[in-house]
Amino acid sequence: MMISRYSILAAATGAWVILAAAGPVLEVVQIETTPNGFTSSPRGWNSFGIQANPNTTPGFSFNQTGVLSQCDVLAKTTALKDAGYIYCSLDSGWSVGGNGDEFGRIIYDSSIFDIPSLASHLHAEGLLLGVYVVPGAFIADEAKTILGTNVAIGSVCSGDNGLARCNFDYSQPAVQEWHNSVVNQFASWGVDFIKLDFITPGSPANGVNLPPDSSGEVIAYHQAIAQSGRDMRLDISWKLDRSQKYFDIWETNADSMRTDQDINNGGASTFVSWEVVQRAIDNYRQYITTVTAYNTTLTIYPDMDNLFVGNPASVSGVTDDERQTIMTHWLGAGANLIVGSDLTSLDGLGLNLLTNPNAIAIADFTAHYPMQPRNPGSGLANSQQLQAWIAGPDASGAAVVIIANYGPDEGQGGFGTSLSGMQTISVSWDDLGINGTFDVHDVWADKDLGAESSGLSDVRDLSKAE
Known part of the structure; x- marks a missing residue:
């Protein structure tokens, strides 16, 4: 079993552009009022x-x-x-x-x-x-x-x-x-x-x-x-x-x-x-x-x-x-x-x-604006150990990004099975289908990470996996 490490981050900027990146074009998913009015x-x-x-x-x-x-x-x-x-x-x-x-x-x-x-x-x-x-x-x-x-x-x-x-x-x-x-x-x-x-x-x-x-x-x-x-x-x-x-x-x-x-x-x-x-x-x-x-x-x-x-x-x-x-x-x-x-x-x-x-x-x-999968390196929605998700952006340019680092793929996706060293997951704005400079805030750590113009990364110490 692998302990997951991730970042959940709210990113905001004054302007954003949807790109036709390496993966499919990002179409923002929305939820409107439900049938019973919620x-x-x-x-x-x-x-x-x-x-x-x-x-x-x-x-x-x-x-x-x-x-x-x-x-x-x-x-x-x-x-x-x-x-x-x-x-x-x-x-x-x-x-x-x-x-x-x-x-x-x-x-x-x-x-x-x-x-x-x-x-x-x-x-x-x-x-x-x-x-x-x-x-x-x-x-x-x-x-x-x-x-x-x-x-x-x-x-x-x-x-x-x-x-x-x-x-x-x-x-x-x-x-x-x-x-x-x-x-x-x-x-x-x-x-x-x-x-x-x-x-x-x-x-x-x-x-x-x-x-x-x-x-x-x-x-x-x-x-x-x-x-x-x-x-x-x-x-x-x-x-x-x-x-x-x-x-x-x-x-x-x-x-x-x-x-x-x-x-x-x-x-x-x-x-x-x-x-x-x-x-x-x-x-x-x-x-x-x-x-x-x-x-x-x-x-x-x-x-x-x-x-x-x-x-x-x-x-x-x-x-x-x-x-x-x-x-x-x-x-x-x-x-x-x-x-x-x-x-x-x-x-x-x-x-x-x-x-x-x-x-x-x-x-x-x-x-x-519920999240949808946009994986590192491709922007695709397939299941994999290193995952990324985006919710939004809304009209103001605010978005939520989740990156999930589930550790080695145990031989099924090329991530290896070694439990030593550090493993980094990086997702680019291109992967996520957006473009611009975003002021990033790490929600769980309650920490401002500053302006980012290219993407996000998370590092995991594999020796601490269970």
Whole structure:
């Protein structure tokens, strides 16, 4: 395993020019207002990592008390709240798993949660509530009538998707009425965020029986949110199909979409492992290069999965260098900053990674200009050990550049396998597709590097690799 070394830098100048450099012409990628009206990706906390990895957080119980012990940290830690970490999101298990109410609507498990009171508590603290759902109505509810109609659920929903639910026929108007009734009830409880999981095409089977195409569910939830009268985000997952046909559906109905499968170590004593995180980073590379071939102005944010950077290496499962590298890539992508760490045990590095004012300024920038790969020596977008990325420039000439030095290529790309000496990664303005003199600031070091007219470099001591 190699520790990564990198620089994340904001570079600004009064003027810039896009060049036809060694690689393809730089086309600046932008993200505009999402379908439900948002202009940034969400920041907050989600329960899934702790639920799936209980050994990381001894004593945590997935109930109202346990969740508030985590989310109250967001409210009481000024740096987190000021940085915009306001969503408290429940993952699977908050709702009754086998049936709905008399109209087949999703209901909370009152033995562990009182959702309206949870929402009221969070709202009083300036936080927002998220809930988790999956496609379909309950098979057990097929004889029930959809609220406001005389239509039985079973007449528009059939089969078994393996999640105790049937599959909707989205061509039937009553299906939208069911979704409206569910989201209206969410709105009455005070829900602010919906995570819609197991969407196809894209989501892996994961031992269930998903239909090949449940994109109609995304459309139905979007329309239900629009008529509810309440602002709500819609985040869809897992690793979703990126073909133009389906990407058009995702970005015209959802606010963020998963670009990879789960990255946590299910059931382990640590949250993540570096090789899986690096897979998620490369999946973002594949995602952004694929979808910007259709259009460089997007209306959806990438969800690279939860951030597990808040706790020490013994709990996170990654070194401190790797934690910083993870945060760097999530920031550069303009991705969801939804923390999966144990908020009650944040260490100093974790808190700084999540709240560093310079880093949050980068997140605010990439919310409008997400990064795209422009590798050293070519300006191309392929995966390699020595990587470079650029976000922007914006109209003022400001840009964000990330250079990632992942060490020797172990014989697969000509970088060698020796673990001695120094290795330098350099990226030119030509590689990045820009030209001019830039005043460069190293964000993590909070250090001005002065004016640069040609490019950037980072040096790594290979003898310190792990």
